[in-house]
Amino acid sequence: MLRESVIRIIGIDPGLRRTGWGVVETLGNSLRFVGSGTVASDSRLDLASRLRQLHDGLAAIIHEYRPDEAAVEHTFVNKDATATLKLGQARGIAMLVPALAGLPVAEYAPNAVKKAVIGVGHGEKTQIHMMVKVLMPRASFDSDDAADALAIAVCHTHHRQSAAARLAFAQ
Numbered sequence: 469m470l471r472e473s474v475i476r477i478i479g480i481d482p483g484l485r486r487t488g489w490g491v492v493e494t495l496g497n498s499l500r501f502v503g504s505g506t507v508a509s510d511s512r513l514d515l516a517s518r519l520r521q522l523h524d525g526l527a528a529i530i531h532e533y534r535p536d537e538a539a540v541e542h543t544f545v546n547k548d549a550t551a552t553l554k555l556g557q558a559r560g561i562a563m564l565v566p567a568l569a570g571l572p573v574a575e576y577a578p579n580a581v582k583k584a585v586i587g588v589g590h591g592e593k594t595q596i597h598m599m600v601k602v603l604m605p606r607a608s609f610d611s612d613d614a615a616d617a618l619a620i621a622v623c624h625t626h627h628r629q630s631a632a633a634r635l636a637f638a639q
Contacts, residue, residue: 472495472496473495474493474494474495475493475494475495475536475537475625475628476491476492476493476502476533476534476535476536476537477491477492477493477494477535477536477537477538477539477621477624477625477628478490478491478529478530478533478535478537478538478539478566478571478617478621479491479492479538479539479540479541479617479618479619479620479621479622479623479624480526480538480539480540480541480562480566480617480620481541481613481614481616481617481620482540482541482543482555482558482559482561482562483555483558483613484509484518484519484522484554484555484557484558485508485509485511486506486507486508486509486611486613487506487507487508487522487525487526487558487561487562487613488504488505488506488609488611488612488613488614488615488616488617489504489505489506489507489526489529489614489617490503490504490607490609490614490615490617490618490619490620490621491503491504491529491533491535491621492604492618492621492622492625494625494628499603499604499622499625500604500606501604501606501607501608501618502533503533504607504608504609504610504614504615504617504618505529505609505610505614506610506611506613506614507521507522507525507526507529508521508525509521509522515554515557519557519558519561522558522561522562523561523564523565526561526562526565526566527565527568527569530565530566530569530571531569535566535571536571537571537572537573537574537624537628538563538566538571538572538573538574539573539574539575539576539620539621539623539624540559540562540563540566540573540574540575540576540620541559541575541576541577541578541581541616541620542575542576542577542578543555543556543559544578563575574624574627574628576620576623576624576627580623580627581596581616581619581620581623582596582619584619584622584623584626584627585599585600585603585619585622585623586599593612593615593616596615596616596619597609597612597615599619600615600618600619600622603622604618604622
């Protein structure tokens with residue numbers, strides 16, 4: 469018989485100006501808020517320096533909270549190719565930092581996150597933030613980015629549980 473243990477998950481909502489992060493713990497069906505916040509870069513600096521700020525900030529968060537797994541939101545493509553490219557570079561940092569710490573990194577489309585948190589693939593940010601508070605009443609977030617990161621972490625808890633259930637039935 470397998471004994472369940474608490475799994476700590478960091479959700480990351482990548483952005484060049486602000487990268488949101490949220491840490492939750494899950495045990496079975498229970499979910500607990502651990503922390504959240506935003507890592508910001510200085511828009512007056514060159515791109516490489518801003519990416520380094522994001523790297524260093526996320527590395528410090530991972531060092532402090534010691535998650536077991538990470539989840540990152542997929543980049544959406546918009547009409548501004550330059551902005552999309554910069555977002556992609558910030559997303560690369562968001563995936564690299566947990567990978568360098570030895571964490572498995574899952575990726576989720578924005579619609580998958582919304583579906584996991586509010587039940588439908590299309591919804592407003594206010595609905596997502598409200599459901600994050602319903603799921604974790606003690607959750608606090610300093611920005612939309614941090615709330616979105618918590619939603620990404622919640623999405624991962626749902627998907628990792630269903631994957632674990634599939635593995636249990638296969639044995």
